[in-house]
Amino acid sequence: MADRPTTAILHPGQMGAAFARQARRNDVDVVWLPTGRSAATRERAEAAGLRPVPDIGTLVETSLVIISICPSNAAEDVARSVAGQGFTGTFVEANAIGPERVGEIAKLFEPNGATVVDAGILGAASTRMRFYLSGPAPGVSAVARLFDGTDVAAIPLDGGVGTASALKLAFALWQKGARALAAVSYALADRYEVAERLCAEAETEADAEAERTGRSPFSSPEGYVLPAATRGWRWELEMDEIAGSLDATDLPDGLPRAVADVFARWAPLKDRPAEDLAEALALLRVGNRDAPRPA
Incomplete structure (x- = not known):
C-alpha cells in the first residue's frame, strides 16, 4: 500500500470534512x-478540497482506503454498498456503533479479503481530534500515516476490531450521559426554585471530589467507584424517590431508575467493602441483576 493512498470519505458531513481537510x-x-x-x-466537500467521483463503483476502484463517517443508523448500508462493489482495500468503520455491530460489518468484507479497521473519533471537529484505531496492525498503521503531523491524533490501540468502538461508546456515555443527568437534576431544582443552591453545592462537591480522587472520575477509578459500590445498596431507594419526584413534575424519570438498577447490583457488598475494582465491576453484569437485596 502506498504511504498515503487515495482515500475516500463516506460521507463528508462536518466531521468527515474536517478529517478530509487534515488528510489533504x-x-x-x-x-x-x-x-x-x-x-x-x-x-463542505469543495471547501475541504475533495475530488468528486461519479458513482460508488468508481469510488471503490479509485480508493485504497475508505473511511465511513456517517449517522450510526446508516453504518451497515454504507458498508454493504462498498463491500458489494468488491472492495479489497482498507475499510475504516469510524461510526458511533457498538463493537458487536462493527464485528458484523467486518464479516461483510471477508469474502473480498479486505482489511477492516475499527475507529473511534473523540473530540469536536473544531478541536484536535483523537482518532483511535484497532484491528490488523498493517491497516492501522496505514490509516494512521494519513494524518501524520495534522490536527488528527491517530492513536493505535491493542486489540482487534471492536476495541476502538468500545472506547468511543464508553467515553460518550460518560461525557454525554453526565450532561443529561445534570440537566434533569437542574430542572428538578429549578422547579422548586433551589437551582442556585444546587449549583453552589455541585461546585463544593466537585472541589472535594477532586481532592479525594483527582481531576475526574477516571483519574482514580478505584477511589471513585469503590466507595459508591460499598454504599450503593443504600442509594437504590433514594433513586426511587428521585424518580417519583421527577415523574410528579413531568420530568424524565428513566435516569434515576437506571441508576437505581446499578446500585441494586451492588447489594452483595452491604456488609463489606469490595475487595477490588474488578469485583465491583463484575457485579454490574446482567447476570447479577437478580442478586438478593439487603434486608
Missing part, C-alpha cells in the same frame, strides 16, 4: 461521492 494537508488525494448529497455537503 499531507497531500492525500481524498475522493467522495456527491450523488444524492445535499448542497451543504457539496459546499
Whole structure:
C-alpha cells in the first residue's frame, strides 16, 4: 500500500470534512461521492478540497482506503454498498456503533479479503481530534500515516476490531450521559426554585471530589467507584424517590431508575467493602441483576 493512498470519505458531513481537510494537508488525494448529497455537503466537500467521483463503483476502484463517517443508523448500508462493489482495500468503520455491530460489518468484507479497521473519533471537529484505531496492525498503521503531523491524533490501540468502538461508546456515555443527568437534576431544582443552591453545592462537591480522587472520575477509578459500590445498596431507594419526584413534575424519570438498577447490583457488598475494582465491576453484569437485596 502506498504511504498515503487515495482515500475516500463516506460521507463528508462536518466531521468527515474536517478529517478530509487534515488528510489533504499531507497531500492525500481524498475522493467522495456527491450523488444524492445535499448542497451543504457539496459546499463542505469543495471547501475541504475533495475530488468528486461519479458513482460508488468508481469510488471503490479509485480508493485504497475508505473511511465511513456517517449517522450510526446508516453504518451497515454504507458498508454493504462498498463491500458489494468488491472492495479489497482498507475499510475504516469510524461510526458511533457498538463493537458487536462493527464485528458484523467486518464479516461483510471477508469474502473480498479486505482489511477492516475499527475507529473511534473523540473530540469536536473544531478541536484536535483523537482518532483511535484497532484491528490488523498493517491497516492501522496505514490509516494512521494519513494524518501524520495534522490536527488528527491517530492513536493505535491493542486489540482487534471492536476495541476502538468500545472506547468511543464508553467515553460518550460518560461525557454525554453526565450532561443529561445534570440537566434533569437542574430542572428538578429549578422547579422548586433551589437551582442556585444546587449549583453552589455541585461546585463544593466537585472541589472535594477532586481532592479525594483527582481531576475526574477516571483519574482514580478505584477511589471513585469503590466507595459508591460499598454504599450503593443504600442509594437504590433514594433513586426511587428521585424518580417519583421527577415523574410528579413531568420530568424524565428513566435516569434515576437506571441508576437505581446499578446500585441494586451492588447489594452483595452491604456488609463489606469490595475487595477490588474488578469485583465491583463484575457485579454490574446482567447476570447479577437478580442478586438478593439487603434486608
